Structures are given as structure tokens and as C-alpha cells.
Amino acid sequence: MRLIAAEVLAIGDELLYGQTLDTNSHYISGELDKVGIKVVRRTTIGDRVGDILKAFEEAEARADIVIITGGLGPTSDDLTKPCLATYFNCEIKIHPEALQDVTEFFSRRGRELTELNRQQAALPVCCEKITNPFGTAPGMWFDRNDKIFVSMPGVPHEMRHMVTDEIIPRLLKKFRLPVIMHQVIRTVGIGESFLAERISSWESALPPHIKLAYLPGEGGVALRLTAIGDADAIRKEFDMLIRAIEPLAGEYIFGYTGDPLEVVVGRLLLERNLTLSVAESCTGGYLSHLITSIPGSSRYFEGSIIAYATEIKAKELNVMRATLESHGAVSEPTIREMATMVRKKFNTSIGVATSGVAGPGGGTPEKPVGTVWIAYADKEKVVAKKLHLSKDRLVNIKLTSTAVLNLIRQNVK
Amino acid sequence: MRLIAAEVLAIGDELLYGQTLDTNSHYISGELDKVGIKVVRRTTIGDRVGDILKAFEEAEARADIVIITGGLGPTSDDLTKPCLATYFNCEIKIHPEALQDVTEFFSRRGRELTELNRQQAALPVCCEKITNPFGTAPGMWFDRNDKIFVSMPGVPHEMRHMVTDEIIPRLLKKFRLPVIMHQVIRTVGIGESFLAERISSWESALPPHIKLAYLPGEGGVALRLTAIGDADAIRKEFDMLIRAIEPLAGEYIFGYTGDPLEVVVGRLLLERNLTLSVAESCTGGYLSHLITSIPGSSRYFEGSIIAYATEIKAKELNVMRATLESHGAVSEPTIREMATMVRKKFNTSIGVATSGVAGPGGGTPEKPVGTVWIAYADKEKVVAKKLHLSKDRLVNIKLTSTAVLNLIRQNVK
Numbered sequence: 012m013r014l015i016a017a018e019v020l021a022i023g024d025e026l027l028y029g030q031t032l033d034t035n036s037h038y039i040s041g042e043l044d045k046v047g048i049k050v051v052r053r054t055t056i057g058d059r060v061g062d063i064l065k066a067f068e069e070a071e072a073r074a075d076i077v078i079i080t081g082g083l084g085p086t087s088d089d090l091t092k093p094c095l096a097t098y099f100n101c102e103i104k105i106h107p108e109a110l111q112d113v114t115e116f117f118s119r120r121g122r123e124l125t126e127l128n129r130q131q132a133a134l135p136v137c138c139e140k141i142t143n144p145f146g147t148a149p150g151m152w153f154d155r156n157d158k159i160f161v162s163m164p165g166v167p168h169e170m171r172h173m174v175t176d177e178i179i180p181r182l183l184k185k186f187r188l189p190v191i192m193h194q195v196i197r198t199v200g201i202g203e204s205f206l207a208e209r210i211s212s213w214e215s216a217l218p219p220h221i222k223l224a225y226l227p228g229e230g231g232v233a234l235r236l237t238a239i240g241d242a243d244a245i246r247k248e249f250d251m252l253i254r255a256i257e258p259l260a261g262e263y264i265f266g267y268t269g270d271p272l273e274v275v276v277g278r279l280l281l282e283r284n285l286t287l288s289v290a291e292s293c294t295g296g297y298l299s300h301l302i303t304s305i306p307g308s309s310r311y312f313e314g315s316i317i318a319y320a321t322e323i324k325a326k327e328l329n330v331m332r333a334t335l336e337s338h339g340a341v342s343e344p345t346i347r348e349m350a351t352m353v354r355k356k357f358n359t360s361i362g363v364a365t366s367g368v369a370g371p372g373g374g375t376p377e378k379p380v381g382t383v384w385i386a387y388a389d390k391e392k393v394v395a396k397k398l399h400l401s402k403d404r405l406v407n408i409k410l411t412s413t414a415v416l417n418l419i420r421q422n423v424k
Numbered sequence: 425m426r427l428i429a430a431e432v433l434a435i436g437d438e439l440l441y442g443q444t445l446d447t448n449s450h451y452i453s454g455e456l457d458k459v460g461i462k463v464v465r466r467t468t469i470g471d472r473v474g475d476i477l478k479a480f481e482e483a484e485a486r487a488d489i490v491i492i493t494g495g496l497g498p499t500s501d502d503l504t505k506p507c508l509a510t511y512f513n514c515e516i517k518i519h520p521e522a523l524q525d526v527t528e529f530f531s532r533r534g535r536e537l538t539e540l541n542r543q544q545a546a547l548p549v550c551c552e553k554i555t556n557p558f559g560t561a562p563g564m565w566f567d568r569n570d571k572i573f574v575s576m577p578g579v580p581h582e583m584r585h586m587v588t589d590e591i592i593p594r595l596l597k598k599f600r601l602p603v604i605m606h607q608v609i610r611t612v613g614i615g616e617s618f619l620a621e622r623i624s625s626w627e628s629a630l631p632p633h634i635k636l637a638y639l640p641g642e643g644g645v646a647l648r649l650t651a652i653g654d655a656d657a658i659r660k661e662f663d664m665l666i667r668a669i670e671p672l673a674g675e676y677i678f679g680y681t682g683d684p685l686e687v688v689v690g691r692l693l694l695e696r697n698l699t700l701s702v703a704e705s706c707t708g709g710y711l712s713h714l715i716t717s718i719p720g721s722s723r724y725f726e727g728s729i730i731a732y733a734t735e736i737k738a739k740e741l742n743v744m745r746a747t748l749e750s751h752g753a754v755s756e757p758t759i760r761e762m763a764t765m766v767r768k769k770f771n772t773s774i775g776v777a778t779s780g781v782a783g784p785g786g787g788t789p790e791k792p793v794g795t796v797w798i799a800y801a802d803k804e805k806v807v808a809k810k811l812h813l814s815k816d817r818l819v820n821i822k823l824t825s826t827a828v829l830n831l832i833r834q835n836v837k
Contacts (some may be wrong), residue, residue: 024635024637025465025637025639026452027453027463027465027650028453028457028606029450029451029455029456029457030453030454030648031446031449031639031641033446033450034445036468037439037442037446038442039442040440040441040442041441041442041443042442044441044442050439050440050441050442051469051475052467052468052475053439053440053467053468054465054466054467054471055449055465055467056464056465057464058465058637064463064467065554070429083622084640084809085616085617086616086617086620086638088635088636088638100430110798120657120812125617125621127617127621127668128621130619131617145814145816145819147617147817166640168816169818172816199569200824208802216452224443225442226436226443232660235443246748250484254738268571289730291709293716294717295712295713295715295716295721296704296709296711296712296713296730297709297713297716298709299708299709299712299730300707300709300710300713300821302708302709303708303709303730303732304816304821306783306785307730307785308708309731309733312708313732313733313736314726314730314732314733314736314740314789315729316707316728316729316730316740317702317727317729317730319716319717319721319722319725319727319728320722320725320726320727322727322760323727327727327770332690333775335699338713342535348681356740357736357740370719371719372719388572404717404719405717408713408716408717
């Protein structure tokens with residue numbers, strides 16, 4: 012079977028000049044990879060007609076599929092649409108259905124359509140419209156001599172919905188793609204190199220047609236197995252590999268799907284009919300945000316107190332002033348009281364808490380930046396844990412939140 | 425003065441397959457832009473000799489400077505070094521100084537040098553070594569016919585130190601660079617197309633040597649002016665343009681620097697000696713996270729109550745049960761009480777609140793997904809505002825948080 016090749020093209024001066032981080036190309040690469048389309052190159056160019064047309068030509072020579080993001084806004088520096096019309100040699104006209112979409116988009120928001128908005132419904136006549144339910148700029152699908160060009164707006168969430176809901180299904184219909192199988196093994200609470208040491212015998216015994224990748228992130232290290240071939244046979248091999256890795260690293264594994272830890276923990280709470288409340292200091296709301304980013308979290312999450320000021324820890328969380336004074340806000344006695352108190356106050360099955368020195372300021376010789384306490388409390392026990400994290404404020408906030416979710420996972424079992 | 429052009433090249437299958445987000449190219453773009461080097465293209469390719477050599481050739485044709493990251497590790501899939509040796513037609517030999525660097529690197533960590541590590545000190549003889557104080561793979565600097573090729577490892581913090589400490593100073597010495605000036609104008613509370621209409625007279629009167637870009641995001645729409653030339657003259661033009669845009673869109677403008685809204689609002693509170701507390705429902709902690717992501721926020725932010733469950737709104741925030749029962753949690757009377765009550769409870773100058781239907785579930789005909797109430801309360805007034813947002817949960821959470829920050833900005837003035 013011939014491999015189908017794709018090139019991903021991002022357009023925008025703001026990318027080239029280092030003002031906006033391009034996460035779109037990364038997302039598209041991953042989605043194409045999942046369905047067995049080989050990304051052979053990614054290119055980023057600025058808002059100049061000559062550069063854009065040249066990039067189209069080069070990409071078409073290299074790939075079967077060219078996926079373009081950016082340059083579809085209503086303003087004068089948005090050149091992708093006119094360039095596509097030039098490249099495919101056809102005129103731009105108001106697309107009646109697109110006009111209806113954009114009109115409805117604005118009327119739902121109680122706003123009238125401006126002429127600029129109306130122009131967003133104009134499309135090259137040689138393309139098919141790709142509906143954009145989350146924004147005003149429709150996507151475009153061009154098919155010429157079995158080469159596919161897809162153009163989407165650069166707004167990440169608009170683009171993402173279009174990729175999963177429209178583009179991938181269309182590509183699956185258009186091309187005969189190989190069966191690529193992925194198996195993810197998600198771990199938390201262990202670093203990449205330590206994990207690699209633990210599973211080195213398992214890794215070196217992998218058959219040559221199964222590829223392993225380490226994907227480290229703030230929510231843990233994921234392992235991904237990839238294989239091309241007969242789906243049933245690979246499924247069986249993956250299942251055997253899962254059974255074989257569990258004795259080596261099972262305590263760190265929280266799932267075998269794409270679900271992040273906050274989803275797995277939410278499901279655990281729901282299954283056991285448990286409710287959760289949170290007391291946050293150094294994470295400042297991020298832990299609660301992770302939990303509530305999951306639809307349906309209101310079924311187990313009651314609420315939080317973010318006790319940023321020490322006074323709030325005493326007044327709202329009822330942490331004893333004596334504890335705060337003799338041990339400080341970042342200490343085991345304080346964190347144990349925080350978790351216990353928020354649980355009591357919110358009348359939940361479980362209470363968790365965070366308190367630490369997120370940085371960049373606030374460190375002392377005994378409690379340097381990156382010193383964090385976390386705790387878990389239920390009706391039977393209180394578990395506290397000290398973390399030694401990094402010098403980076405945001406990294407510390409994220410790692411702490413992940414560590415708390417892991418503490419829940421370990422203790423709810 | 426001739427413009428110096430650069431191309432940024434990232435090498436690695438893990439990038440193309442969507443496993444690792446490439447933040448290196450973004451960082452390098454920004455650093456080159458700051459010193460007036462124009463990035464004309466960014467390219468990402470995989471670990472294949474043919475693709476790498478082709479990309480070198482194409483980049484050299486387009487640019488004066490080619491900056492390469494990745495593919496310098498000790499393993500067999502790291503091809504950048506042999507490809508550079510082939511491209512510049514010279515052999516690879518152990519570089520005595522590089523060998524000393526890598527030997528010291530390992531001895532400082534109490535480890536012995538393996539043969540693989542030793543090979544990292546081998547460099548093409550036609551390049552200059554770039555020291556890598558944070559890792560084992562040195563960088564390389566090639567200068568042929570006044571075209572510069574720089575190769576660095578893909579590990580972000582190693583690369584960053586090399587760029588700022590070695591590469592940029594060398595480029596400044598090598599090329600006579602123009603002054604590129606940027607002026608950012610940050611707005612919030614108005615969509616891109618509405619802003620464009622408001623400032624259309626201003627935009628069409630821009631002199632041809634000043635370029636305008638719209639940069640929309642969840643924290644508002646930023647405008648960016650760019651010009652090349654005499655710094656003093658452009659500075660004056662930028663100042664005039666700022667004075668000219670203010671009568672058209674001043675109410676939406678919150679700053680002229682890179683600072684996001686949460687920094688600007690934090691500064692406003694600090695200057696006025698005001699303190700803040702937050703009551704969150706639909707934003708579930710994200711608003712507090714935005715505020716506390718800023719170092720030093722503890723000087724004005726006291727804390728929050730995340731009242732996710734209705735019961736918590738009554739019990740912890742003291743919203744009257746009659747209000748909740750007759751108007752519901754997503755309503756003007758409830759949001760006004762939430763802001764007022766959190767302010768009182770936390771004894772702060774200002775209280776703000778969010779309550780809405782973030783989605784995807786929970787919508788009704790009267791209160792569809794995307795219906796959100798926000799409020800601001802200080803000792804003199806309470807201001808509430810209804811928002812009609814999107815169908816996307818995370819987008820709604822982020823847009824609501826931005827809207828609350830904007831409400832603070834508007835009312836603290």
C-alpha cells in the first residue's frame with residue numbers, strides 16, 4: 012500500500028516573528044499520524060503573497076495532502092483565501108450556505124452582520140465549504156488531480172473541531188489508509204529516565220514492528236506503542252505487552268486510553284460515589300480548574316477554598332493560628348489541617364490541599380522555591396506528602412496539581 | 425540597508441508525528457526578530473538524510489542565516505552532524521576542546537565517559553564549536569560565502585542558553601543589522617472584526633512602511649505595528665499612531681506592552697492599594713489561576729471560594745436560598761450576591777464572581793450553553809454583566825475569566 016504523505020503549512024507573521032506559539036501544526040501532525048497519514052514536512056511562512064504561493068507549489072510537489080492554518084481572518088493581512096483562489100485559478104463569491112452560517116452565528120449573539128463579516132462567507136468557487144461551528148471563517152477543501160488542499164482558520168479551538176469532525180473523516184473517505192494501531196500506557200509519579208530503567212527488559216524485548224515512544228508532560232509520562240499491519244494480531248500483541256509491563260511499573264500506570272489523570276480520577280470518584288473538595292494555596296486555582304475542566308465534574312466536585320493569604324487559611328479554613336505561627340503555611344501540620352478542614356467545611360468524602368513556594372520569590376534556605384506540601388483526607392485517614400519541584404512557577408503549579416490527583420488515585424483505591 | 429534573512433530548521437520525527445511540541449523554533453524566531461533579523465520561513469523535517477540535505481540547500485537559497493535545532497544526540501537516529509559534514513564537504517574529527525568540555529561535564533556528575541559520549545565531541549573540521557554549558561552536545565557554526573549555518577541540540581534549555589549567550593552576539597558581529605521596531609496595542613472586550621471597523625480610518629491612513637497585524641486570542645485582540653528604519657523617527661510615528669487610535673478604540677485598549685490583562689489588572693490593584701477576592705462557579709478555578717499565575721499576586725489577591733455546587737453557594741457564600749430558588753444559580757440576582765458576599769467574607773476592597781452554563785451539558789432554552797453572568801462589587805457599587813459565549817467548555821471558561829478581568833479594569837479606574 013502506498014504511503015499517503017501530508018505537509019502542514021502555517022501562515023502568519025505572528026508565528027515567524029515569535030509572537031504566537033504555533034500549537035496548530037503540532038495538533039494536526041498528531042491527528043494525521045493517528046490515522047496513518049505520514050507528515051513529511053511542516054512549513055511556516057509569513058503574510059506575503061509570493062511566499063504563500065511558492066509554499067503551495069512546493070508542498071503540492073511533495074505531498075498528497077496539504078493542510079493549511081491561518082490567514083483567514085476578516086482583515087487585510089489575511090491572505091490565504093485570495094492566494095488559494097489564485098493558485099486554483101477560480102473566483103471568490105459569497106457562498107450562500109456560509110453566509111447563512113455566519114449570519115446565524117452573529118444573530119445568536121444578538122449582533123448584526125458587518126460588511127467585513129459578510130466577506131468571510133465569500134469562498135473560492137472551486138472549493139467545498141468546511142463548516143466552522145465555533146467561528147465565523149469557514150474552512151475550505153480543494154481536490155485537484157487527487158491532491159487535497161485544506162484551509163482552516165488559525166484559532167486553535169475552531170481548527171481542532173474542524174479537524175476531528177470534518178477533515179479526518181473526509182480524508183479517511185478519500186484515501187485508502189493503512190491500519191496504524193496505537194496503544195498508550197499512561198503513567199504518573201515517575202520520571203522518564205527512571206521509568207525507562209524500570210521497563211528496560213520489557214522495552215528491549217519489543218518485537219521490531221512495534222515502535223515505542225516516551226511522551227513526557229506535566230500530567231505524567233505516557234508511553235505510546237505504534238504498529239502497522241493486521242489489527243487483530245496487533246491488538247493481541249498490545250494486550251500481551253500490557254500484561255507484561257504491569258509487574259514492572261503497574262503502580263505508576265493510571266490508564267491505557269487518551270484520558271488524562273483528571274478524567275480517570277473523576278471516574279474513580281463517581282464509581283465509588285465519593286465527593287471532593289479542595290483547599291489550594293500555591294496552586295492558586297489551577298487544581299480546581301483541572302478538575303472542573305471535565306464536563307460532568309459537578310457530580311463529584313463540590314467546591315474549593317483558595318486560601319492564598321495566611322489570614323484566609325485561618326479565617327476561612329479554620330487552620331489553627333498556633334499551627335500557622337509555629338510551623339508556617341508551608342508545612343506538614345498546616346497541610347494536614349487544610350485538607351481535613353476543607354473536607355469538614357464542605358461536607359465531602361475527600362478533601363485535598365496544596366501549600367508551597369511556587370516561586371520565583373519567597374524561597375528561604377529551609378524552604379527553597381519548589382518546596383511544596385500536599386495532603387489527602389478522608390474520614391479514615393490523612394496522608395501528607397512533600398514535593399521538591401523546580402524553580403519555574405508555572406511548572407510547579409502544574410506538577411503540584413498532578414501530584415494531588417495522583418494522591419487521590421492512590422488513596423481512593 | 426539590505427535585510428538579513430534567516431530560516432529556522434527543526435529536525436526530528438518526534439516533531440513531525442506530533443509527539444513533541446516544537447517550542448524551539450518559536451523561541452529562536454523571537455530572539456532573531458528582536459535584533460532585526462527577518463525570519464522568512466520555518467521548516468520542520470524528519471530524521472532522513474535526503475530530506476535534511478534538501479532542506480539545507482533550499483534554506484541556503486532563501487536565507488543568509490540557517491538556524492538548526494535537533495538531531496545532535498548520541499544515538500543512530502541523530503543525523504544532523506553527518507549531514508552537515510556532507511553538505512559542507514569536510515570530515516568529522518574529535519575536537520580536543522569539545523572533548524575536554526564533555527569529559528568535565530561527566531566528571532562533575534561523577535560519571536565516566538562512554539564511547540557514545542566521546543563521539544559527541546567529534547565535529548566537522550570546517551565548523552567552529554559553540555560551547556554548550558548545560559549539555560553534552562556542542563553547537564556548530566559554519567560560515568561559507570557569508571552564509572551562516574548554526575546547529576544546536578533540541579533540548580530547549582540547552583538551546584536557549586546557546587542562542588542568547590553565543591549565537592546572537594556572533595550574529596550581531598557578523599552582520600550589519602537594521603532596527604526593526606514593534607509596537608503592540610492590546611485590546612479586550614471587542615471582537616476582531618468590530619475592532620477593525622472602528623479603526624478602519626486609522627488603519628487606512630497608516631504609512632506604507634508601517635505594517636499592521638491583528639493577533640486575536642482568548643485574552644483579547646492585540647494589534648501589532650511593525651516598521652524598519654530610523655528608531656527615533658519610528659518611535660515618534662508610533663506615538664502619534666497611539667494618540668490617533670485612542671479616540672477610536674481607547675475604551676478597549678488596556679496596554680501598549682507585552683503584558684497580558686492579568687498583569688495590567690494586578691498592577692492597577694497594587695497602585696491603588698486594593699485587594700481582591702473571587703467567587704467562581706462556571707470558571708471553576710481558572711480565573712483565580714490566571715490571577716495567581718503572576719508572581720507577586722499575593723500582594724493584592726486574598727483568595728477565592730469556588731462554589732461549584734449550589735449548596736456551597738448558599739452555605740459558604742451566603743447567597744440567599746430564596747434567590748437561588750426563584751432565580752437560579754445563573755442569574756443576575758445570584759451573581760450580584762456572590763460578588764458582594766465574597767467581598768464581605770474575605771474583607772477585600774473588591775469581590776468578583778462568575779456563574780454560567782459552560783457546557784457541553786446543562787443548557788436550557790432560556791439559558792443555553794454559553795450563558796454566563798459575571799459581577800464586580802466594591803464598597804460603592806455592584807456591576808453585573810451577562811455574556812453570550814460559545815459551545816466550547818474550555819473557551820467559555822477562558823473568555824469568562826478575561827471578561828471578569830476586564831470588568832475589574834473598567835471599574836477600578
